[in-house]
Amino acid sequence: QQLWGEIGKSREERERMVHELEAECTRVYRRKVDEATGERALLHQSLAASEAEIAALTAALGAENSTQFKVNKWTVSLNERVSSATALLEELRAMRAERSKQFSDIRSEIEKISAEIAGRSHGQDNSPRAGDAHDLTIRRLNDYRARLSTLQKEKSERLHKVLEHVTEVHSLCDVLGEDFIAIVNEVHPGLHEADPGKPTSISDTTLTRLSQVVAMLTSEKAKRAAMLREAVVPLVELWDLMDSPVEERRGFQKAAAVLRPAKEEVLSSGVLSMASIKRTEEEVERLTRLKAGRMKELVLKRRLELENICRSMHVEPDASTVPEKSIALIDSGLVNPSELMASIDDQIAKAKEEHQSRKDIMEKINKWLLACEEEKWLDDHNVDENRFSTGRTARLNLKRAEKARVIIMKIPAIVDNLMSRTLAWESERKKPFLYDGARLVAVLEEHKQARLRQEEERRRLREQKKLRTLFSEKETMPRLKRP
Structure with missing residues (x-):
């Protein structure tokens, strides 16, 4: 007013300008109050939203001590309360992201193993499920882990069974001379592939087919073992009868092992193949043809052995098998050469026994x-x-x-x-x-x-x-x- 007085303003003007100033101050004050009220309302709204989200995240995470995830309401200013809620919310969001990742990884592994057991392809879909966002508790995570552990144990047992079956199929194919890869491919191509990106099939179908293949090959093994045994028995008899040399027998020693039941499970590779059985049968036929021509020679050889033993004892050998008589019997066909050989062998055995006693x-x-x-x-x-x-x-x-x-x-x-x-x-x-x-x-x-x-x-x-x-x-x- 002093300035206005020096300027020469009239009293009415001065009072009018004072009223304008008061009205202007009132408007500024009200605007500031409205702005502060609006800011407070926004802070309250933000704080409420944060607290609601904190409560939702705390419930989803199943936090045992929920008091540490509550905003301190006794803080003086709203800004401090909002800042505290924001920091707490960031921490909970990080926990939720980590927990969601754990759920996603475990669920993906469960689905992968379940798909392997079911024999179907596994899709790489790691997006969280709708239910996972609302229940991320430790209890539910432990349930998932327990389920995964059960599936992993089942997978291990199935893989062990598959490997056992595959090993047995390989062993049987080796003995039978069959194509292992071709047989296994009919069950599942991945059973013999060494590609780490292709896991071994452990489905029920694979296990069932492998069991059927093992049963089929085992039955075939028993059948071929019987066939080979039928060929080896006369072969060994012909060897003994014809006094075949070791060199001639050596090529069929592996086949002769089929006569020893205790050794049946460790037969040599390819010994029960059809080619091996056929070769043994052909050897029996060859020796059978040679037997008639060598019987006289063998009878004389056995008789000479008997005479040598008797000579060393200073006794006379049995006169029933003298060379002249034996050859005449063979030529006349009145006696079976094998029976004559058996008779001489019996005389040799008795002579050896008496030689020992004398x-x-x-x-x-x-x-x-x-x-x-x-x-x-x-x-x-x-x-x-x-x-x-x-x-x-x-x-x-x-x-x-x-x-x-x-x-x-x-x-x-x-x-x-x-x-x-x-x-x-x-x-x-x-x-x-x-x-x-x-x-x-x-x-x-x-x-x-x-x-x-x-x-x-x-x-x-x-x-x-x-x-x-x-x-x-x-x-x-x-x-x-x-x-």
């Missing part, structure tokens, strides 16, 4: 015969006029004579021991012990009697020699003259 006695017979030879040599040596010469041969003969006298003194004991063992052998086997066609006991008795006669003769000769010596000495003595 072994001890035969060793003592040889000892007795050697002693008798020494005795004969000593007799010849004693009548040799040069036995006392000074040569090296004479000295060696004198040493031998000393040893021979020691051996000769043991002859009676050797004979008695040999006779007792022979009698025991005869008592046990209920038959006489023959040696070169004569009973050994009789030979020994004759030997004892001969030795007695020989000793008696020697004693008589010694007495005669003594008498002749005395007579000669008496004749050479000078005769005394009578007085």
